[in-house]
Amino acid sequence: xxxxxxxxxxxxxxxxxxxxxxxxxxxxxxxxxxxxxxxxxxxxxxxxxxxxxxxxxxxxxxxxxxxxxxxxxxxxxxxxxxxxxxxxxxxxxxxxxxxxxxxxxxxxxxxxxxxxxxxxxxxxxxxxxxxxxxxxxxxxxxxxxxxxxxxxxxxxxxxxxxxxxxxxxxxxxxxxxxxxxxxx
Amino acid sequence: xxxxxxxxxxxxxxxxxxxxxxxxxxxxxxxxxxxxxxxxxxxxxxxxxxxxxxxxxxxxxxxxxxxxxxxxxxxxxxxxxxxxxxxxxxxxxxxxxxxxxxxxxxxxxxxxxxxxxxxxxxxxxxxxxxxxxxxxxxxxxxxxxxxxxxxxxxxxxxxxxxxxxxxxxxxxxxxxxxxxxxxxxxxxxxxxxxxxxxxxxxxxxxxxxxxxxxxxxxxxxxxxxxxxxxxxxxxxxxxxxxxxxxxxxxxxxxxxxxxxxxxxxxxxxxxxxxxxxxx
Numbered sequence: 001x002x003x004x005x006x007x008x009x010x011x012x013x014x015x016x017x018x019x020x021x022x023x024x025x026x027x028x029x030x031x032x033x034x035x036x037x038x039x040x041x042x043x044x045x046x047x048x049x050x051x052x053x054x055x056x057x058x059x060x061x062x063x064x065x066x067x068x069x070x071x072x073x074x075x076x077x078x079x080x081x082x083x084x085x086x087x088x089x090x091x092x093x094x095x096x097x098x099x100x101x102x103x104x105x106x107x108x109x110x111x112x113x114x115x116x117x118x119x120x121x122x123x124x125x126x127x128x129x130x131x132x133x134x135x136x137x138x139x140x141x142x143x144x145x146x147x148x149x150x151x152x153x154x155x156x157x158x159x160x161x162x163x164x165x166x167x168x169x170x171x172x173x174x175x176x177x178x179x180x181x182x183x184x
Numbered sequence: 185x186x187x188x189x190x191x192x193x194x195x196x197x198x199x200x201x202x203x204x205x206x207x208x209x210x211x212x213x214x215x216x217x218x219x220x221x222x223x224x225x226x227x228x229x230x231x232x233x234x235x236x237x238x239x240x241x242x243x244x245x246x247x248x249x250x251x252x253x254x255x256x257x258x259x260x261x262x263x264x265x266x267x268x269x270x271x272x273x274x275x276x277x278x279x280x281x282x283x284x285x286x287x288x289x290x291x292x293x294x295x296x297x298x299x300x301x302x303x304x305x306x307x308x309x310x311x312x313x314x315x316x317x318x319x320x321x322x323x324x325x326x327x328x329x330x331x332x333x334x335x336x337x338x339x340x341x342x343x344x345x346x347x348x349x350x351x352x353x354x355x356x357x358x359x360x361x362x363x364x365x366x367x368x369x370x371x372x373x374x375x376x377x378x379x380x381x382x383x384x385x386x387x388x389x390x391x392x393x394x395x396x397x398x399x400x401x402x403x404x405x406x407x408x409x410x411x412x413x414x415x416x417x418x419x420x421x422x423x424x425x426x427x428x429x430x431x432x433x434x435x436x437x438x439x440x441x442x443x444x445x446x447x448x449x450x451x452x453x454x455x456x457x458x459x460x461x462x463x
Contacts, residue, residue: 037300067251067291076289077242077251082331082364104422105331105364126231126422127331127366128455130251132238149302150251150291164227164424175363178425182225183418 006160010058011099013119019165021172025123026160031060031102035081037151038144039089046092053144054153057097060123064102065150066140067130075140075156077130080104083122087111094118102163106175116171123163124174136161186263186319188463190271193323196461197280197309200325201256202288204459205248208239211394212456215431219368219421228426235454250455253290254327256281256309259391263318274311281309293330312384324391326458332369332451335361338383341445347406350375350447355413357449358430363423366453370394371414371433374448376440386448389434391458398435407433431456 007015009029019025032054034042042052063083067076083103090101091114099120104127115121125133139157146152166174213236220232242249258277268276285292285306292306316322337357341349354373361369374386397404410433420426431454440446 065251065291065293067248067253068289070247070289073247076291077248079251081252082334084364104366106362106423124363124422124424126234126238128250128453129234129238131241131245131247131249132234134247135241149304150293151300151302174425175423178225178227178420178423179362179418180425181418182420182425182427184416 004162009060011060012058016099016119016121017169019121019168021165021168021174021177023165025163025165027060027158027163028160029158031062031156031158031161032143033064033066033154033156034061035063035065035151036085037148038153039086041145043089043092046096056093058099059097060100060102061093061098062102062156066134066154067150069140073134075134075137078134078137079130080125080127083107090114094120107167112167112171112173115167116169119169121165121169122167124166125161125163133161185265185267187267187269188321189269190273190276192463193268193273193276193321194280194283196323196463197258197277197325198284198287200323200459200461201281201284201290201327204325204327204457205253205288205290206242206246207459208242208249209394209456212431212454213239215394219428219431223421223426223428225420225424225426227424228421228428231421231424248288248290250329251291252293252329252331253285254329254457255294256285256306257326257328257387258309259312259314259324259326259388261314261316261322263320264315265319266321277309277311278307281307321463322460323463324458324460326391329453329455332365332453335365336448336450338379338446338448340379341447343443343445345445349445351406351410351413353447354410354449355417358414358451359417359419361451362419365451366455367419367423367429368421368431368454369429370452370456371410371430372450372452373410373433373435374450375435375437375446377438377446378441379446381438382446383448383450385436385438386450389436390450390452390456392434394456395432400437403435403437407435410435
C-alpha cells in the first residue's frame with residue numbers, strides 16, 4: 001500500500017482532484033458528523049431555502065453515530081455507518097460545496113456522477129473499527145440537532161484520521177477495482 | 185420448582201449487554217489471526233490488523249468495539265421447572281438492557297419507525313423465549329447492528345429450485361450486499377420452516393461458535409461450498425478486494441410445507457457479538 005497523503009480540511013478542488021481511488025489519506029482538522037436524520041433535516045432546510053446550521057463549503061461529512069464518551073474520552077466508539085442511505089441527499093450537498101464524505105459501502109451512480117461534476121470524493125473508513133477510529137478524534141462538540149442523540153451533528157477535530165479513497169473525481173471506484181482484481 | 189428472581193435476570197442481561205459489546209469472542213479473534221496470515225490483498229491484510237487492534241482497544245479500555253452496539257436481541261431458554269418470582273419476566277429483561285446500555289456507554293439505537301425519535305434507552309429488547317426441560321435459565325444476548333441486518337433477506341423459493349437454487353440465491357445476495365455489511369462477514373442461512381421461522385433459524389445459526397460445522401454432513405458440505413463461492417467473489421475485507429469476504433457460513437435447516445421452500449440469509453459483520461450465561 002502506498003504512503004498516506006496528509007490532508008487538512010477544509011478541502012479545495014485542488015486537494016480532491018489529485019486524489020485517486022485507492023489512495024490512503026490521513027485527514028486533519030475539522031470534520032462534521034451527519035447521518036440519516038440529520039441529512040433529512042439539512043435537506044428540508046435547503047428545500048425551504050433556509051440557512052444550514054453548518055457551512056458545508058469545503059467540508060467533509062462523516063457518516064457516523066458515535067457511542068457515548070466515557071469520562072476522559074473525547075468521544076465513544078466512532079466508526080462509519082453505511083453510506084448508501086445518504087445517497088438521496090449527497091448530490092445536493094456537493095452542489096453547495098461539500099468536498100468529502102466518509103462512510104462505508106457502495107454509492108449510487110448518481111452520487112458518483114455528482115462527485116465528478118462537483119469535484120468531491122468518497123472516503124471509506126474501516127467499518128466496525130470504531131474503538132480504533134475514535135483515537136484519531138481529539139475533540140467532539142455537538143453543533144446542531146442535539147435532540148437526535150447519536151444522530152446529532154457534531155464538530156470533530158481529527159488528527160491523522162485514516163481513510164481510503166473509494167470514489168475519486170474521475171469516476172473511479174475502488175470497490176469495483178478491488179473486486180475485479182480478486183474475483184475468480 | 186426452582187425460583188429465579190427477576191432482579192437476577194436484570195443483572196445478568198445488563199452484564200451480557202456490556203460484555204458482548206466490549207469483548208469479542210476468542211473464535212472471532214482466531215479468525216482474524218488466520219485472515220491476517222492468509223489474506224492476499226495488502227489492504228485486506230491491513231484491515232485484519234486494524235480489526236485486531238480495535239478488539240484489543242475495546243477489551244483493554246472497556247469501550248464498545250463498534251459504535252453500533254445494536255438492538256439487543258435476546259434468546260432465553262427457560263427450564264420448565266423454573267418459576268420467575270419478584271417481578272415481570274419481560275420487564276426484567278428490558279430493564280437489564282436499559283441499565284447495560286446506560287452504564288456500559290453503549291449507543292442507544294432504537295427509534296420510532298415514523299418519527300425516528302430515539303427511545304433513548306435502547307429498549308425494547310427483542311426477546312425470543314423457548315421452553316426447555318430442566319430448572320435452569322440460559323440467556324444469550326446478541327447485539328445486532330443495523331448495517332449488516334439491512335443486508336439480510338427472506339425468500340420463498342419454489343421446491344423445484346432445489347439446493348442449487350439456495351446456493352445461487354445466497355451467493356448472489358452476498359455479492360449484491362458487497363461492502364455494505366462490513367465484510368469480512370458471517371453468513372447465517374436458514375432453510376425450511378415457515379416465513380418467520382426460516383428467518384429465525386438463520387439468525388440462530390449466527391450463535392454457533394464461528395466455523396463450527398453443522399453436524400449434518402450434507403449441510404456441512406453446503407456450508408463449505410457456500411464459503412468457497414462467497415470468498416471467490418473477491419469482495420474482500422471491507423469490500424476493498426481480497427480473498428476473505430466471509431469468515432464462515434452457518435446453515436440451519438428444518439422441514440417445510442410440501443408447497444414451500446423458504447430460505448433466509450442473516451448477515452453478521454465481523455463484530456460477531458454474542459455472550460451467554462446460565463442462571
